[in-house]
Amino acid sequence: MSDAPVILSCGDPSGIGPELAAKAWEALGSTLPFVWIGDPAHLPRGTRLREVASPAEAMSAAGAGLPVLPHPFPAAALPGQPAPENARAVIDVIARGVDLVMRGEGLALTTAPIHKKALKDGAGFAFPGHTEYLAHLAGGAKVVMMLAAPALRVVPATIHIALADVPRAFTPELLREVVRITAEGLRRDFGIENPRLAVAGLNPHAGEGGAMGCEERDWIAAEIESLRAEGYALAGPLPADTMFHPAARARYDAAICAYHDQALIPIKTIAFDEGVNVTLGLPFVRTSPDHGTAYDIAGQGRANPSSLIAALKMAAQMGAARR
Incomplete structure (x- = not known):
């Protein structure tokens, strides 16, 4: 066991984050101490909790209840109905969690889901x-998003952009950066x-020699060869439609994909409840469950905590590896 807990930010309190935190503590208890930052009033009624003044106190409190580092919010949390008044506090909790981990008071950061539009509408989240x-928050660090599960790890080189913008955004410079x-x-x-x-590859059948797109022939293959010469163990460009069956997955440790859905569709199909969002390249460890706020089931007690539990476990393992 580490000498510091994993920090768990509350995410959107109108989503399933608070009930998942309570369920994760019920499953993990003191076997994996974590401290939840948020408003205690947003947790499900009847949650066993212990308010703490610092993350260090969570190490001994975790056996008795969910350790909570209180962060007051201006409004109540109505399931499925984001409150614009709470948007700034959601953002501030993330920043507070980063600060604690950067100062060594937390082993790693796990973030509960946020609703980007709600934050933009309520607090101008940019x-x-x-x-x-x-x-x-990490000073402009170059990062990549990895989705990880026991059966598969994927990295989308481009993330939250329109599909029409991918060919311009997916450049030789970006591919080299993502690989490294x-x-x-x-x-x-x-x-x-x-x-x-x-x-x-970017195109169907990895371009099929230029018949279905030219990026693979014009530059992707050459960049991969250049990176191999630097010592990286790379395969590709490969047709995306044959990369994710069991025999193919056994030949690599992570798949680098050109765009969001090319990476996320296979992992969410293979490991919907086990997938973990990992941000690589930060000066601290960050993980997150691979799902959203699920407003449609918030407050009903139906949310599955498996992905959050997996995210907390992976955060602890990665944090210990760094230390």
Whole structure:
């Protein structure tokens, strides 16, 4: 057990985040101490909790109740109905969690889901998502988003942009950056000494020699060859439609994909309840469950905590590896 807990930000209190935090504590207890930052009034009625003044207190409090580092919110949390008054507090909790982890008071940061539009409407949130905001808080760090599960790890090179914009955004410079950050993250945080990376083509059938697109022929293959010469273990460009069956997955440690859905559709199909969002390239460990706020079931007690539990466990393992 580490000498510091994982920090869990509350996310959108009108979503399923608060009930997932309570369920995660019921499953983990003191076996994996974490401290939840948020308004105690937003937790489900009857939640066993222990308010703490610092993350260090969570290490002993976790056996008796969910350790809570109180962060007052201006409004109540109505399930499925985001309150604009709470948007700024949601953002501030994320920043507070980052500060605690950067100062060594937390082993790692796990973030509960946020609703980007609700934050934009309520507080002018200027970032496409958690990943970009965390990079900003870390001083403009170059980061990549990895979705990880026991059966598969995927990295979308481009993330929250329109599909029509992908061919312009997916550049040789971006591919090199993503390969380097991913390989370093797998070495540092996952203990894989020589990571094997598979690079998907941008086009159907990886362009099929230019018949279905020219990017693979014109530059992707050459960039992969150049990176191989630097010592990276790379395969590709590969047709994305044949990369994710069991035999193919056994040949690599992570798949690098050109765009969001090319990466997220396979992992959400294979491991919907086990997927973990990991931000590689930050000066601290950050994980998140691979799902959203689920307004439609919030407050009903139906939310599955499996992905949050997996995110907390992965955060603890990665944090311990770094330390």
